[in-house]
Amino acid sequence: MAKQKRDAEATKAKILASAITLFSKNGFDATTGDDIAKESGFNKALIYYYFKNKAGLYGSVMSTLFDSIYKEVIDSKKCCDSATAELRAFIETYAGYAQKQPYFPALLLRELSDSGTHLPEMMFESMRRLFVLLSDILRKGEEEGVFKKSIPMVLHFMIVGTLNLLVTTQQLRAKAAKEDTQIDTCSDCPMDEIAEYIFTTIKTALEVK
Amino acid sequence: MAKQKRDAEATKAKILASAITLFSKNGFDATTGDDIAKESGFNKALIYYYFKNKAGLYGSVMSTLFDSIYKEVIDSKKCCDSATAELRAFIETYAGYAQKQPYFPALLLRELSDSGTHLPEMMFESMRRLFVLLSDILRKGEEEGVFKKSIPMVLHFMIVGTLNLLVTTQQLRAKAAKEDTQIDTCSDCPMDEIAEYIFTTIKTALEVK
DNA sequence: GCTATAATTAATTAAATAGTTAATTATGCT
DNA sequence: AGCATAATTAACTATTTAATTAATTATAGC
Incomplete structure (x- = not known):
């Protein structure tokens, strides 16, 4: 055709x-x-x-993005045999997505700042689904005896929040680095290194010694 | 009078x-x-x-809030003798402020999502000042031999980003907890416990063993 | 080729809103 | 008391913008 x-x-x-x-x-x-x-x-x-209208279009935008990130995270889980590996996959996948679709973090953060004014229900469900995935990983780790008891909600924001903020502030951080070379804003850090660093930080804190 | x-x-x-x-x-x-x-x-x-105008008013709002949090963090530093204690004070003070002025996190997150559209310069300076405080603590810890080498920018967002998100999502998390009792959204967690948990998590990851 | 319908457009409407202006009221000073 | 000036208001303007409508153009099925 x-x-x-x-x-x-x-x-x-x-x-x-x-x-x-x-x-x-x-x-x-x-x-x-x-x-x-x-x-x-x-x-x-x-x-x-x-x-339907502007809000409807906005809703479609959000569900499109949420659906695709959720699918990627679910997919990445398949090839893991331990909670630790699943945790790494979760963080890496989210980081990869945030880098690939750098508009998503800004939208998500704005929406959270608004307490989901524009799309109460859908937003809500999608956030929850993602959080449940991480909770399951942490619970599995506890059952395996490799993770300490944790506060999943806090860890969730430590991962997802940090990644989102690093992506949205990319330009600001680059500008800051240019103006003041004393300061290290991690403006050239590759995303996968950041993901690895976040993973290591959280894994270390979770480990039962 | x-x-x-x-x-x-x-x-x-x-x-x-x-x-x-x-x-x-x-x-x-x-x-x-x-x-x-x-x-x-x-x-x-x-x-x-x-x-002057709406943007001017907004600018005043932001500098008022930024000034007051900066002062509090600076103040809290005084009574500490070690990098570890300073780190705890930084996290606790920020957490306390975010709880006391729960509007601040929403404003900050929105502004970051916008790459500082509404107030390029002031915003910028204030964010930087706060970040420099944390960087100094981390460097001091390295010099004392108690902290590993880290990526300060990532840790900064792990602290500040997480706290901001927990505050802004308070209502959403409460709602989620009500609708689904299976899920633990930490909706009743007191702020000081959260701060302590974040501190422990990061301290553990930083510790030289 | 004709026709019903789907896709697209230009023009318009009605409401919201940032910012202005000119008039009004209170206050402090002498 | 009276006057200059600071504080406050009501009413208005000009612009922006979400949403609609009615007309126009392409397409697929017959």
């Missing part, structure tokens, strides 16, 4: 992609329908044709 | 206080001048009389 002049699915996808870019760059409120229309190359009315 | 009908300083302070409340609850964009006027009980034009 040759290139079509009209392709509903492609149009919808393009609008969604543009929305992901703009919402993450500027947030929900500071992104206008006109911005999205311009970025996508389609008329603004198509937002309302394909998505 | 008796209660005055007009008190410029008090008015300005009231507007600032209202702005802190509303900006932190709803963010910069979603907070209107009318909201602030209503909350403060004064006319909207006074925002422009006492502060």
